[in-house]
Amino acid sequence: MTADDIRYAYGDEPLFSAASLSVAPGEVLTVVGPSGAGKTTLLGLLGLFRPPDAGTVRWEGRDVWGRSDEERLAIRRRIGTVFQEPALFNESVARNVGYGLRVRSSWRDRLRDAAARAIGRTDPSDRVREALETVGLAEKADRNALSLSGGEAQRVAFARALAVEPDVLLLDEPTSNLDPRNTAVLEAVVAEAREAGLGVVVATHDMHQAERISDRVAVLLDGTVIETGPPEQVFDDPDDPRTRKFVTGELLY
Structure with missing residues (x-):
């Protein structure tokens, strides 16, 4: 997935002037920047929740917003998103995790899953x-x-995103306000996702976390991505x- 020179504004107030980044399969890219820099909005653009005002978001080399609604929906189903505040339903943990599978399934998917069960292959409950x-x-x-703790609730949100078997995983401040144990569990899940070949984009204000989990770091400042590189180089x-x-705290906002 690639974003090329995307521009976006809230009303008359521009947020991005020309932001570009990409994530490859089997890579963890973290986006760091001060509060208000637009990290969450950038993930929303990558997740196809809204189109950019200008520029392109490419999937497998082609502009997403130049495709049909059906094609774009198929791409969105290959993207898993975990928000900073998990939104869980008043149901069991398993029902919450299976929610994405239920809403993304078409009649073709249900026929395919029924056929898979008939020949002993993995079905949605296994996922x-x-x-x-x-x-x-x-x-x-x-x-x-x-009834879960905050850290456990966020882990359920991770599981819900993983259950749909995405190609790209977008994480918005995924361990904000979590204790060290839950943070360690979720960072291990990110590592497993990378090993499984997912492209992972993490928006975080925690630069120590970015150093631990990243293959590359993108710095979002002044409406654009000003620098991208390995964490040891960027920091x-x-x-x-x-x-x-x-990164040294001299630049205050």
Whole structure:
């Protein structure tokens, strides 16, 4: 997935002037920047929740917004998104994790799943179980999701995104305000997603986390991505002087 020179404004107030970035399969890209820089909005554009005002979002080399509604919907179903605040339903953990599978399934999908079950292949319930095992919550499948702690709720949100077997995973401040144990679990899930070949984009204000989990870091400042590179280069020897000021705390907003 690639974003080329995207521009976006809220009313008359521009947010992005020309932001570009890309994520490859099997790569973790973190986007860092101050509050208000537009990290969440950028993920929304990558997740196809809204089109950019200008520029292109490309999937497999082609402009997403130049395709038909049906093609674009098919692409959106290949993208999993986890928001900063998990929105869970007053149902079991397993039902919450399976929600994406239910809403994304067409009659063709249901026929395919029925055929898969008939010949002993993985069916949706297996995907729910596997996703819960990945985040360490298999034993709580029957618990009401609203009874979970904040960290457990975020792990359910991760499992829900993983259950649909996406190609790209978008994470918006995924461990904000979580304790170290839940943070470690979710960072391990990110590593597993990368090993499975997913492209992962993480928006975070936590630069220590970005150093731990990233293959590349993109710095979002002044309405654009001013620098992208390996974490050791971006944080220790940046090319742009604004990056150095940001990571050392000299650049205040």
